[in-house]
Amino acid sequence: MIVYILCFILFLVGLYGLITRRNLIKIVISLSIMEFSIFILLVLIGYIDGGIAPIIPENVTNPTYVDPLPQAMVLTAIVIGLATTAMLMAIAIRLYRKYRTFDIRDIKNLKG
Amino acid sequence: MELTLSILLGFMIIGALFAIHAKDLLSAVIAAGIVGYSLVICFLLLKAPDLAIVQIVVETITLIIMVAVVLDSTREELKVKVDRQQIINISLALIFIVLLAFFFVQATGKLNPFGEHTLRMANAYVGETASKTGSTNLVTGVLFDFRGYDTLGEATILFTAAIGVLSILRIKGRK
Numbered sequence: 244m245i246v247y248i249l250c251f252i253l254f255l256v257g258l259y260g261l262i263t264r265r266n267l268i269k270i271v272i273s274l275s276i277m278e279f280s281i282f283i284l285l286v287l288i289g290y291i292d293g294g295i296a297p298i299i300p301e302n303v304t305n306p307t308y309v310d311p312l313p314q315a316m317v318l319t320a321i322v323i324g325l326a327t328t329a330m331l332m333a334i335a336i337r338l339y340r341k342y343r344t345f346d347i348r349d350i351k352n353l354k355g
Numbered sequence: 356m357e358l359t360l361s362i363l364l365g366f367m368i369i370g371a372l373f374a375i376h377a378k379d380l381l382s383a384v385i386a387a388g389i390v391g392y393s394l395v396i397c398f399l400l401l402k403a404p405d406l407a408i409v410q411i412v413v414e415t416i417t418l419i420i421m422v423a424v425v426l427d428s429t430r431e432e433l434k435v436k437v438d439r440q441q442i443i444n445i446s447l448a449l450i451f452i453v454l455l456a457f458f459f460v461q462a463t464g465k466l467n468p469f470g471e472h473t474l475r476m477a478n479a480y481v482g483e484t485a486s487k488t489g490s491t492n493l494v495t496g497v498l499f500d501f502r503g504y505d506t507l508g509e510a511t512i513l514f515t516a517a518i519g520v521l522s523i524l525r526i527k528g529r530k
Binding site for chain 1: 356357360361364365367368371372374375380383384387390391394397398401402403404405406409410413416417420421424425427428429432433441444445447448451452455456459463466467468469470471472474476477480481484485491492493494496497498502505506509512513515516517519520523524
């Protein structure tokens with residue numbers, strides 16, 4: 244149970260950074276920290292005590308595997324996370340070249 | 356097992372806190388790397404070798420992109436002044452945290468304790484992967500055969516992101 248709570252605390256740390264920081268790079272870092280906490284939580288839920296990695300062994304009948312389904316889903320999510328981070332970083336460097344700062348309070352040409 | 360994982364997660368929390376509060380952007384990026392690489396060790400302990408391989412590659416690429424961006428721009432963190440807006444933001448964050456903690460308690464009451472998961476959906480995959488797909492790795496079998504359309508969508512997203520990054524970096528903006 245304590246591992247679930249620690250995952251939740253990691254998520255909250257990311258959320259805190261996302262809301263209170265004004266630097267674009269720090270906002271991207273906070274987002275990826277939130278992502279990581281969700282990945283580890285999903286894999287923790289699928290773990291079984293005494294289970295083996297989900298690769299079929301030779302000469303063993305009816306082994307206990309850990310759940311392969313969350314692992315497959317998290318694999319997809321990790322790659323999508325990379326795509327998101329690369330996109331955000333490209334936007335950040337474009338904004339820096341135009342405004343010469345990462346401060347989101349100074350980047351307000353789009354403000355309505 | 357649970358103790359080792361707790362220590363690693365504690366490391367990750369410390370790294371995340373340092374990344375958010377660092378004065379230098381380069382050290383913030385490297386502290387975010389602590390979180391990612393500890394995640395790799397957690398995956399290995401949780402018997403997920405495929406995830407560990409993918410995560411170590413992805414984390415290295417992310418770190419390279421972030422360091423390149425920071426070196427290409429500025430390393431200095433903004434001056435943080437505690438003004439009214441900042442106080443409003445922090446109290447907003449605290450309200451969100453209390454709200455989320457409430458939902459977390461509700462949700463974890465229904466979960467099995469750590470290590471006592473029972474296979475439900477995955478039972479169909481575990482028994483039949485070898486005969487139906489010919490793959491000895493269950494994760495690969497699920498990813499590329501039973502849920503192949505998910506992987507097709509993932510490839511589409513990657514392609515779109517690559518085109519997006521290329522077009523964002525190539526356009527000339529208005530002065």
